[in-house]
Amino acid sequence: MANIAVLGTLDTKGWEHAFVADRIRSHGHTPLLIDVGTREDPQVTPDVSREEVAACLEIDFKSIVAKADRGECVSAMATAASRLLTRLHDEGKISGVISLGGGGGTAIATAAMRALPIGFPKLMVSTLASGNTAHYLGTKDITMMPSIVDVAGLNRISKTIFSRAAGAICGMVDARIGTGDSRPLIVASMFGNTTDCVNAAIPLLQDAGYEVLVFHATGTGGRAMESLIESGMVAGVLDITTTEWADELVGGTLSAGPGRLEATAKAKIPSIVVPGCLDMVNFGERESLPRRFEERCLYIHNPQVTLLRTNSEECKKLGEILAAKVNAYDAPVTVLIPQKGISMVSVADGPFYDPEADTALFSAIEGGLRDDIELRSLDLEINDAAFAKACVEALLENLRRTPTGNKNLMGSS
Numbered sequence: 001m002a003n004i005a006v007l008g009t010l011d012t013k014g015w016e017h018a019f020v021a022d023r024i025r026s027h028g029h030t031p032l033l034i035d036v037g038t039r040e041d042p043q044v045t046p047d048v049s050r051e052e053v054a055a056c057l058e059i060d061f062k063s064i065v066a067k068a069d070r071g072e073c074v075s076a077m078a079t080a081a082s083r084l085l086t087r088l089h090d091e092g093k094i095s096g097v098i099s100l101g102g103g104g105g106t107a108i109a110t111a112a113m114r115a116l117p118i119g120f121p122k123l124m125v126s127t128l129a130s131g132n133t134a135h136y137l138g139t140k141d142i143t144m145m146p147s148i149v150d151v152a153g154l155n156r157i158s159k160t161i162f163s164r165a166a167g168a169i170c171g172m173v174d175a176r177i178g179t180g181d182s183r184p185l186i187v188a189s190m191f192g193n194t195t196d197c198v199n200a201a202i203p204l205l206q207d208a209g210y211e212v213l214v215f216h217a218t219g220t221g222g223r224a225m226e227s228l229i230e231s232g233m234v235a236g237v238l239d240i241t242t243t244e245w246a247d248e249l250v251g252g253t254l255s256a257g258p259g260r261l262e263a264t265a266k267a268k269i270p271s272i273v274v275p276g277c278l279d280m281v282n283f284g285e286r287e288s289l290p291r292r293f294e295e296r297c298l299y300i301h302n303p304q305v306t307l308l309r310t311n312s313e314e315c316k317k318l319g320e321i322l323a324a325k326v327n328a329y330d331a332p333v334t335v336l337i338p339q340k341g342i343s344m345v346s347v348a349d350g351p352f353y354d355p356e357a358d359t360a361l362f363s364a365i366e367g368g369l370r371d372d373i374e375l376r377s378l379d380l381e382i383n384d385a386a387f388a389k390a391c392v393e394a395l396l397e398n399l400r401r402t403p404t405g406n407k408n409l410m411g412s413s
Helices: 010-026 050-054 061-066 070-090 103-114 156-174 192-207 220-230 244-250 263-267 312-327 355-368 385-400
Strands: 003-008 030-035 096-101 122-126 143-146 185-190 211-216 236-239 271-273 280-283 298-302 305-309 333-338 374-378
Touching: 003 010, 003 070, 003 103, 003 156, 010 030, 010 096, 010 156, 030 050, 030 070, 050 070, 061 070, 070 103, 096 103, 096 156, 103 122, 122 156, 143 156, 185 192, 185 220, 192 211, 192 236, 192 385, 211 220, 220 263, 236 385, 244 280, 244 312, 271 385, 312 333, 312 355, 333 355, 333 385, 355 374, 374 385
Parallel strands: 003 030, 003 096, 096 122, 122 143, 185 211, 185 236, 236 271, 271 333, 333 374
Antiparallel strands: 280 305, 298 305
16 A cells, blocks of 8 residues: 555645545555645645645745735745655655646646656646646656546546546556666767767677666757756766757757756766767758858758757857866766767768867867866767777776765666
């Protein structure tokens, strides 16, 4: 029998959450009914009151409610619920969480769910479970189920959906995870233009006893990788493809945000960093390219993707950013530079071949790094097997140098 958090705005959707709680009991689990409402009195008696939830805040929640500003109330309760669920999880008091909601309820509940680790069962039944749900999911494994009808009463449709949802969260909690793999995890960043490099590195790391997870550097992929690194599940980082910073700087479509390259510093784990694909910024169809870039060096990757070559000024700034991020790393880190091309299109005779821009990038990295950080410049293209081997050897050496003996594992039995 497990405890499952049933989180909801019980002032407007109390009966619906009570129904789900009853269905959870019928499956042999214990619901923990948590009220995150901010207006009227709850329709049903919660196990955890809104006052207890709000006590997790370091601000006066009553003063926010008194302002009658719904947006502020939702934001404050989302923060409070996040802290509460994190505490309940850390104390081993809940094994899953489910919620029902419209706009406000979905915002509160998914914010709280995003605070929970990957793999923890999370289910959101929402009127908004269609279209773009990225801002509700973030980089976490939240399952969103369409409510079909509004979460406004119990009827033959809503009872069916809510019953299935209760069964789903119970099934997620009951599921036994047995990968049979106790190898420590390495995460790697990859792009189409660095695929050969990463593919060559994977078997070498596997032979050394590691499991490798590859993340596509498309913005979402970079954020997901950063989230996993920060979770403490990862032993080392093979950051071959830091291209998302080019999109962040220049305004492309695949930015991972300004926090890219920061999780490794927070997790204090060994890594290697490569300026892979910092020669390119991603845009959509050729017609969608901002007019200010019309005279720049472009490459049509496919009908849906137009690549812009970063110029010397942008490359200098990117080198400075990369160096500043890496300077925050405490664990062993090595920066490797493939002098003959940082992507398959910037090699000699390639459409993005620009020695002047590359020199600006490499010089900024070298000039900006701390003196104690190892920098290796190799007379190779990024997709040469020899470069992939050099990256792996550097990462393995950094792993061996880690005093903790690599305690960051994600082994499942």
